[in-house]
Amino acid sequence: MYLHHVAAYLPAAVVTNEHFTQLNGLSSDWIIERTGIRERRRAGPDENGNTMAVAATRAALAAAPGFDPAAVNLIVAGTYTPHDTIFTAAHAVQRDLGVNEIPTLTISSACSSLLNALEIVEGYFAMGKASRAIVVVSEHNTAYNNESDTMAGHLWGDGAAALLLSRERLGPNDLLIKTILTGGAAPVGKADCSVTLTPVRQGIVMPHGRDVFQWACTYMARITQTLLDQHQLRADDLRYLIPHQANLRIANNVVKQLGLPPERAVNNIDRLGNTGCAGAAIGLAEVWDTLVAGDKIIVTVFGGGYSYGAMLLEKDLTVSSEQ
Structure with a gap:
């Protein structure tokens, strides 16, 4: 893909x-x-x-x-x-x-x-x-x-x-989506009440921010490391890590756990706030024009409820003979 x-x-x-x-x-x-x-x-x-x-x-x-x-x-x-x-x-x-x-x-x-x-x-x-x-x-x-x-x-x-x-490559700048890993973690912590959006109540409520912080840091780092191990990569092999834009302290914690240079992390939360499931995709759009052949990027996410995932992308300028 x-x-x-x-x-x-x-x-x-x-x-x-x-x-x-x-x-x-x-x-x-x-x-x-x-x-x-x-x-x-x-x-x-x-x-x-x-x-x-x-x-x-x-x-x-x-x-x-x-x-x-x-x-x-x-x-x-x-x-x-x-x-x-x-x-x-x-x-x-x-x-x-x-x-x-x-x-x-x-x-x-x-x-x-x-x-x-x-x-x-x-x-x-x-x-x-x-x-x-x-x-x-x-x-x-x-x-x-x-x-x-x-x-x-x-x-x-x-x-x-x-x-x-x-499903097939269309052009030289396409990114290969090598692997996507996702999971649900509803049984852990306060997943059922840490973040809620109930129409009859007062909007988006996050009464258990500490619980969200703990599990977001745990799962985003864990699933990213799993993806790296699966492809025999080190964190330093990544051009960018694009974490879910929920909180800059979460992103920094994940980067520290992985041993990744902080400048490799893409963050837009300072300018955009928490833009939900759009945040990481917006981050990818922001760095799209900087990508060169051989670059590897991991997007890692965590959502209330709880849910999580990571995706490995790679840019390779080798175009098949059919194209």
Whole structure:
């Protein structure tokens, strides 16, 4: 399975930490010290999870003219902040493309939905049921967030990213998706209540942040090390590690456990806040143009509930004789 291109969409509105200082007294330094966040994006009045998914997909296709939308035969979206649970983000993308009668679905495994969506594509490709796919991850956290919540109200940002995938290589800049590993960890810790989004309650609530921190650090480092061992790689062999953008302290902890130079970690949480399952994909889009032949990248994620995963990508400029 190959990743042909990835692109992100970010709303224009920027919300700085000073907004929360005025709202509930949290100082900017306090927020930065505990989360690494300085600012985040907020969707506009005419934007939502579906419109951002469409915008990210359009951006990806505009940057990859060789990827024909008419050839797409699978669309998978990931989100835990849907605009509509019936006409989902995947359906919005399908309607915008005008490609009818193809498998179109939206999933949620919290912030690890990106890798589960890619696994679904992997399965469709393996069974011969699809050969061109779009995965789009989009989070409209601010539609659900309670900003007055001093435990988690300052964490969330909005954004989306779209990935163009094919069963065979399409061009010299494609990334080979070598391995995806995922798992659920619902039996551990406070997985059932550490992060919740119940419609009748006050938005996204995170009453057990310490539990999330502990298990995120444990599982992201563990699954990344498993992937490295499986491919007989050292952490230093990676060009980039792209962790889920939940908290800069989590990312730093994972990097330290793996013995990876800190500059190899891709982080955007300082500028974007926690953008849910879109965060790591946005990070990949941000470094896409810097990748060169031989680069290896691992994306590692952790989601409330709990769920986790890691993916190894490699860029190899060797093009087959058929192409």
